[in-house]
Amino acid sequence: MTGFVIEALRIYVTNPPWEYWSFAGWALSKTLTGIDHDTARIFHKTAWWIHTFIALGFIAYIPYSRLLHMITTPANHFMASLKPAGYLEPIRDFETAESFGAGKLEDFTWKQIFDSDACTRCGRCQDGCPAYLSGKPLSPKKLVQDLKTYWLEKAPAADAAKRAGAPAEGEAKPVGKNAVLKLLEKVDGVVDWALRGTKGVGAQEAPEKAMVGEVIDLHELWACTNCMYCQAHCSSSIEHVPKVVGMRQHKVLMEADFGQELQLTFRNMENNSNPWGIGSHLRADWAKDLGVKTLSEDPKVEYLFYVGCSGSFDDRGKKVSVAFAKILKAAGVSFGILGNEEGCCGDSAMRGGNEYLYQTLAQANIEVMKGYGVKKIVATCPHGYNALKKDYPNFGGEFEVYHHTEIIADLISKGKITLKKPVEGLFTFHDSCFLGRYNGLYEQPRSVLKAVPGMKLAEMERSRDRSFCCGAGGARMWMEEDIGERINNMRTDQALATGADRIAVGCPFCLTMMSDGLKARGKEEAAAALDVAEIVWKAMGLEEEKPPVDVCAPPAA
Known part of the structure; x- marks a missing residue:
């Protein structure tokens, strides 16, 4: 306001020909009629100094106020x-x-x-x-x-x-300061x-x-x-x-100060290279009857299928690995697995604070992968996918890394797999944090689902970059929730609110959390959580339908 007053006084006294362009000052100058010019000049100087001190004072106030963020x-x-x-x-x-x-x-x-x-x-x-x-x-x-x-x-x-302390031992004595600088200090x-x-200095200080x-x-x-x-x-x-x-x-x-659940998880990862502590020699058992070769048997493949711990040991995760492997074989994709040579990606160790364990696991995997000349990797777990893609390059692990929904979307677009069997139910897709916000993969899984015959898809209110976490990231998969409501139950409620009876996911952690959420809400019979690979394999219609087994009636007494 003081600026407008100064401008009005200036226009009133000087009356320049272009005053109309300064419309605020020009309009205000019309109210000054009757004031002689000498008085107006005094008012102008007074207002100018007031304006200057207000402006400079405001600038000096900024660092001590919330307005500092205008700069920072x-x-x-x-x-x-x-x-x-x-x-x-x-x-x-x-x-x-x-x-x-x-x-x-x-x-x-x-x-x-x-x-x-x-x-x-x-x-x-x-x-x-x-x-x-x-x-x-x-x-x-x-x-x-x-x-x-x-x-x-x-x-x-x-x-x-x-300011008050003497120079530390070995440091040069500071050059003398002038009186003005000392006064300012x-x-x-x-x-x-x-x-x-x-x-x-020297006064009693509160403990830090x-x-x-x-x-x-x-x-x-x-x-x-x-x-x-x-x-x-x-x-x-x-x-x-x-x-x-x-x-x-x-x-x-x-300080070695962390929860007992994580202590067990880290110990299992150290001893058996998986969070469950299951024997590492069982890592490839899920593929026994599928004819999937390991790289030790045939290293000349296009893709390494990095199965991960969930896909290798978790019963629910193994079904996803089987479905995806069958899709790749049906499409004629050249791929192999590391089998017992594969180790944990280390993501949970890294995000749980055990960086040393993570680097040990990562470097072991990189050494094996480089030994086989691996160039391209596909993973079904977004946590492993993110670690392999963004974190492994820090240790020399430079690979082309893909998520399985990217590969499936590409196979569908090129016509290498055909989806002919309609699916039933209303689906909603849960965006995994490590797939979406970390890597921007929102369209690929949706394009896959939309290609499935009969697919009816409903979006949750919190979806895409605003998706709500399942609660398993940041090593929380291995820790109990003892405060507040369970996050996976909240996310399950959001999915059920769409009216859907099928929750599609692209992450084994999310699959576990959503399945547990359905059980907690008593909906395990009416609804189900499914991985995108499972939905696609079923829609391909290549799985043999097993006839129902006749149950013999009990013998008469």
């Missing part, structure tokens, strides 16, 4: 990572590092700390967070704000100590003391809080499913998941 948010967008969505930076110096993960503020990168300054507190991150919406202690917004509060508490004291110290209560455990509660830390809804919908390009994984790494690798 665009800056954070500019400095956003160009890595693939959901990328996690590996620990690269296990041999020399003195600590692992993020146990204190200094362990975060400057960009990760800057994220908290860019937060506008809009709450979009928690609007779709499965942990928050199911009543868990975690709120992505609160986590970021708690880290900001923590560093604001630490920064002034650390800065004051740095004193003023800065007084401002810190007045605004934030920073205590002087532990960042992991006190600033960030452990229930918050372990509630995260790594679904990446927060990152995908953050209006400030804040990366939440790497911070969570970094703090988990500190608890696991430095």
Whole structure:
């Protein structure tokens, strides 16, 4: 407003020929009729200084207010990572590092700390967070704000100590400062003391809080499913998941402080290279009667079918592996498996904070794959797919990686498989987090389903990039939910709300969680969860229908 007043006074006194273009000032100048020009000039100078002090004062106020995000948010967008969505930076110096993960503020990168300054507190991150919406202690917004509060508490004291402290041993003595700089530092110290209560050097200081455990509660830390809804919908390009994984790494690798369920899971992965602890020599048993060759028998294949732990050991997952293998054989695709040489992809270990175990598993797999000259890999599990595609290249594992829905969609489009048998029921598709938000595969599974004769598909309210997590990501598959409502039950309710009696999925973890959700809701007889590969194999109509077995009547007494 003061700017308009200044402009009106200027136009009133000078009356330039182009004043009409400054329409606000010109209209306001008409109200000044009757004021002599000398008085108007005095008013103009007074208003100019008032305007200047207000403007400069507002600029000085910005760093101390919520308005700071006007600067930090665009800056954070500019400095956003160009890595693939959901990328996690590996620990690269296990041999020399003195600590692992993020146990204190200094362990975060400057960009990760800057994220908290860019937060506008809009709450979009928690609007779709499965942990928050199911009543868990975690709120992505609160986590970021708690880290900001923590560093604001630490920064002034650390800065004051740095200003007052002597140079460390071996450091050169600082060059003398001029009087103005010394005065400014004193003023800065007084401002810190007045605004934030920073205590002087030598004064009694409050004991420092532990960042992991006190600033960030452990229930918050372990509630995260790594679904990446927060990152995908953050209006400030804040990366939440790497911070969570970094703090988990500190608890696991430095303090060995994590749940008993994960302890058993990690031990099983170490001993048998799968979370269930089933003997690794049984990994290829699902394919015994299918005629699927291993790469040790025939390494000259186009695709390696990386089956994964669920597809190899879980009874439900093995049915998906069988269905997909039959589809590939029917289409004449050249493929093989690693059999007993295959190991766990390590995703659950990585996201559960056990980076050392993950790297051990990943490097073992890469060595075997490179030994056979593998170029292309197809996986039925989005967790393994994401790890192989985005994380294995950090250790030299450069492969072309595909999800099985991509391969099936391609086979249908090229006419290599024909879907002729209609399916019954109303279907809805659940978007896996690691398939959708992490890798952008939304259309491929839907195009496959739409190609099935008789397919009736209903979308859930939360679908595609706004899909609701099943609750199994971020190593939560192996942990119990003891707070709030079960996430998989909430997602099952959302699926049933569409009226569907069939839930199509593209992930073995989601398949388990949706099946468990149907059982919890008493719908296991009326509804079912099915993988896309199972639906396609049935629609191909190549499975022999077994006649019903006659049951003999019991003999008469």
